[in-house]
Amino acid sequence: MTEVNPQQVSAPKADETGKAKAHAAVATPSGGGPRLGLGAIGEIPHIGLVLALVILAAVGLITVPDTFATGSNMVSILALAATIGVITVGATFVIIGGGIDLSVGAVMALASVWATTLATQAYGPWVMMICAILVGTGAGLLNGFLISYGRMVPFIATLAMLVAARGLAQRMSERRTQLVQPDNSLIVDLSTTRILGLPLLVYVFAVVVIIGWLILNRTTFGRRTYAVGGNPEAARLAGINVRRHTMMLYALSGFCCGIAAIIIMARTTTGSSTHGDLYELDAIAAVIIGGTLLTGGRGTIVGAILGLLIFTVITNLFILNGLNTSDQLIAKGLIIVAAVLLQRRSLKAST
């Protein structure tokens, strides 16, 4: 929906000659010649990201054939992706809406700590889950309020939340890792119970992605997100309540952090103030690799999730090959740069 069709853009004028040109351009995509084939492939959404994933998988099959293609490895990739994946969905909304949320990792940590305090745990697993979601959403609402009604720059407001939420999580837990009590093992079941070989939390991740995609592409909320991020003044003059919408975007991001907190409690059986360190950077990187503009107004959930999977598979490959994590970080850095450069090229080709 947001992809610019390269062939449409080639006719600058909309009068009769422009019309003729447009037809001509459609008849010979991207000017014909050897670029024709590439142009046609470029039109399939996210083809570059899918290709990158395929190449990474091939690397895995060649370098570590015994361990990479196993079922358990696939499950561990997905389980690893699930936590940041849920956060990435929220981050995609915020970034398409023209903002940025740096506080996601810290808010997730705070939610996990709050939900695993003995006081909360006394009420049972359901209350713990609701608590995590409420804490996440509350922090997101506060972010949104400061940004849309307090007129703070998103970067600063969420940076403040990052620092403060991390601190509050440390205060609450007294810097100790809080275990999920045996009585509340229902939460841990998300990680251990499997349907069709996949742990429940992978399904939670999938459901969040699907719902996120539906909201972004099929509802007025999603439409308005693109409008608010693409041109806030035009959105306001079209009668859209830009402030309220912006606040909702951060609340949504916080909500996703709450769900991510449940997933991380399930995976680690703990709540800790150290959870989710630098997750914000992974989430933002995934969104950017997925083709979302940091300036807002354009982007997709599918792209962001593919970007995240690329990151996760790289991590997995480095671990399986016994390479050190420093090289892994260098590789990720290069991938971010390469992805953005490639996108800019395809964007240029289309204008």
Next chain:
Amino acid sequence: MEDISREQSETPSLLAMRDIVKQFPGVRALDGVDLDVRAGEVHCLLGQNGAGKSTLIKVLAGAHQPDSGEVLMNGEPVKLTTPTAAMKLGVATIYQELDLVDGLSVAENVFLGHEHATMGFTRRGATNAATRKILERLGHGEIRPTTEVGRLSPAGKQVVSMARALSHDARIIVMDEPSAALAHDEVSNLFRIIREVTAQGVAVIYISHRLEEIREIGDRVTVLKDGRTVAVGLPAKDTPTNKVVSLMTGRNVEYVFPPRPDGGFGDEILKIENCSVAGMVRDVTFSVRAGEIVGLAGLVGSGRSEIIEAVYGARRFAGKITLNGQVVKAGNTTRSVGLGMGLAPEERKAQGLLLGQSVARNITMASMERYSTFGWINRKKEAEEAAHLVKALDIRPPDPNRVIKTLSGGNQQKAVIGRWLVGEGRKLLLLDEPTRGVDVGARAEIYALIRKLADEGVGVLLVSSEVPEVLGLADRVLVIREGRIVREAGAGELDEHTVLDLVMDAHPVTSAPSHD
């Protein structure tokens, strides 16, 4: 054309432009313009909006390349290929929105781009000293070179812009509506500075709509109309206003206005009572009836756009505005849209469009509730409505899925207006410069569309800088000057001459910096 032969003196002019032609897609902005500027004079450039003044300045500044014609300086042909080339030849342009960096000091701004520096390290002492010298030359030794520009008043910034021009050893300084942002006493100060520089042999090309100012500061006047020079070198002091206005008016309007309806109008729908906008609009009262097109005529900065924005609730105002008896709330455009208003804003690209999105998305963005249930969009219905409007408005090319930035200005404008025609029930349309950047053919279509909507009972409030457009399209005209209605009359009772006279013959604004 008159006076041209008489005005050619024996000594070559400092600047001479001959038969400059500049064609844009769909518009011939300059169609044979001549300009003669002598050293040490203040040469005023007059003309209505669309007459070609801005294009001419841009040619002079090296920002636009003319398609034909020649430019001579001191009798030698020159090429103003880039802004840098123009600057090297001694042409400095001070645009209306002064291009200064607020966070840098006065001295840093003056020498921005040609700093006194050694190995990349700026020599602050030398820069400050040089700046001080220029400021003193301008009679503004009290402005400290180290002051941050953002802290200066509009008048102070103007001085800095002037200093910057002089730092380039400018021989010609072009000033585009320099007084628009200044208060009365600041204007006299500006004039003093202009006299200082012209006394030193620099020529100033002065653009203003205010005839009084031209009389006070100008030496000679060149009048443009429809991209042509209609008078060169008129004496600024004693050419009668009547004659100047006559030269500017009577534009060959090629576009056709739709006929006005015979019948009367409906009830008053929009009522504006004692409405004021801080510094811009003062105590304005008027109303719009159903089916009526009311035109606001006024200069940029007269308050006309602010009136429209206040009506839409997009700007803070004092007073009372009601649509069908329901109160408009400042800052709540959602409510205004709900009451049945629609706005086509002045800056189409910056305020109206989602440039990267499709025509359909741009059309449907304001009325998503119509085809959604609990936020869930019925995409088939949406696509049908968009396709219907693309067809009804004859948006070309007729493809709702096309990215809107690839359309011409006229077709983009149709989409912005079309946004408010989704479904029935729109009661009031606010159109701010609806034909800016629209070519002649599409103009006629937009005029016809506006009239058709009015005939269907929609009230229209129209703002335009082009007096013929307001007179040709509106049923009733309000002439706005300095935030007040100075004349209200049926469009048939006014002519272009009268309106221009009312709009231009103003005493300088006494307070309040201009917004646009």
